[in-house]
Amino acid sequence: MFFASDNGSGAAPEIIAALTRANDGYARSYGADPIMARVKTLVRDLFDAPEAEVHLVATGTAANSLSIALLTPPWAAVFAHADAHVAVDECGAPEFFSGGAKMIGVGGAHGKMTPQSLSDALSRVGEGGVHGVQRGMLTLTNVTEAGTVYTPAEIAALTELAKAKGLPCHLDGARFANALVATGATPAQMTWQAGIDVLSLGGTKNGCLGVEAVVLFDPAKAWELELRRKRAGHLFSKHRYLSAQMEAYLTDGLWLRLATHANAMGARLVQGLAQIPGTSLLHPAPANMLFPIWPLGTNDRAAARGAVYYPMPAPAGHEAGRLVASWSTTDAEVDAVLTALAP
Ligand SMILES: Cc1ncc(COP(=O)(O)O)c(C=O)c1O
Incomplete structure (x- = not known):
């Protein structure tokens, strides 16, 4: 009767089997393992995004914080739902890794921003010249912290507003697979086709042992993310164990x-x-x-x-x-x- 969280579950047998296979012999370290090359291909194919770049980390907080740091300067605002994990459950990690970007809590019932609540927030912030933070980025969560889901059309309506102000958009997909199943959307429809630039793709809660992917649909900042991941202490030396989990997770629809x-x-x-x-x-x-x-x-x-x-x-x-x-x-x-x- 354990219903406290989906991360109270163990790892799926397919993931453990993949780790056991990866444990055999030697592999290049720091992401140069051959399994990681296959993970990139899998993500590109599944998301219909041949240019996408993929970086693995071990926690959702790292994936979110590094994504946010990548997308916004320190003097800018991150528009997140007031109950978002990034805003209330990451101990200030997004602010820390971004060098001090400011979280702006956007309202909305059932854990979801609405076009109205987002435009209100967008018009309140960034109008004070040098004295106030500038507008930085939008981040959404799907499945939301309230257990609800955004459809691709709802995401697109929000990212359109952000993009009209020139802001990049991030999706916290700690439960991305659950959101896909609940909406019937494809990975592409839920992300880049709906205006998402960077995705935190969760694995841990849904049967992995500990792996999340940062997916950049525009690879221009891939090297910067590489450097940020290392600098943050999130580049695993025995990286093949992260790769093996993500490969098994995304293979054959697991x-x-x-x-x-x-x-x-x-x-x-x-x-x-x-x-x-x-x-x-x-x-x-x-x-x-x-x-x-x-x-x-x-x-x-x-x-x-x-x-x-x-x-x-x-x-x-x-x-x-x-x-x-x-x-x-x-x-x-x-x-x-x-x-x-x-x-
Ligand atoms: C919405 C959401 N984002 C991200 C995370 C990832 O957090 P962690 O750093 O614990 O892996 C969680 C975990 O509870 C979550 O619920």
């Missing part, structure tokens, strides 16, 4: 199979919760992350019965939680947590 399962477990939770009196969802939950709201006393009762998830702030007279299903969640685990949550 990433989409794992995400399809996680989302199906999310849907099973949604259906089961709908049967529990007094329970509803704070946000739509089309992927693998849910924010249910329920009667007082539910959290303690479920914890006493062995359910593990994060209690969340709730409106007066209620309690709430965050439940995340993963690639390894089983039907039986979902059914058990539903029983634990029931009166």
Whole structure:
């Protein structure tokens, strides 16, 4: 009954098998391993982006922070949803790696900016001449921190506004595969075709042991990213172990199979919760992350019965939680947590 996060799951057997294979013999270090060359080809093919450059790191925070540092100068504003991981859950790493760029929290229900909330923020910032930060970049998250998803059209509507001001656009795809499965979009539709310049492509939460890719759809800044990654201490010497995970993840649709399962477990939770009196969802939950709201006393009762998830702030007279299903969640685990949550 572990629903605290999808990164509480183990690594998928295919990933462990790939690591075992990569462990054999010797390989060039620092990204010059032959597996990395194959990862680049895989990403270029899957994203229909023959020019794309790919750099691997071990955490989502590193992928996001390095992407942000690459796209914006220190004196500029990063437009992010007010609840974005980059804004509230990375201990200031994007500000640190960018040399002090300023996070501007953009509003919007259910973890999503709207064209209106973004244009309001864009018009508020960067108008003060030398005395204020300049407009720097846009960053979006998909799946969002509220468990909702942006469609490619919704992303395009936001990036158009940013691009009208000359701003580059980043997508935090810590749960990118779950967003693809939930929307049915292709990797290209969700990214460069919708105006995304740089993607943090997550692997860890969806069955890898620890790997994320920074995908640059315009390779012009690839060398700069290479230097920034090294300078930040995120260039692995035994890089083949990162490459091996990403290769296995993207081969034969494994990433989409794992995400399809996680989302199906999310849907099973949604259906089961709908049967529990007094329970509803704070946000739509089309992927693998849910924010249910329920009667007082539910959290303690479920914890006493062995359910593990994060209690969340709730409106007066209620309690709430965050439940995340993963690639390894089983039907039986979902059914058990539903029983634990029931009166
Ligand atoms: C939306 C989002 N972005 C990025 C990350 C990556 O974080 P980490 O640095 O823990 O790998 C997470 C992990 O919780 C996340 O939820």
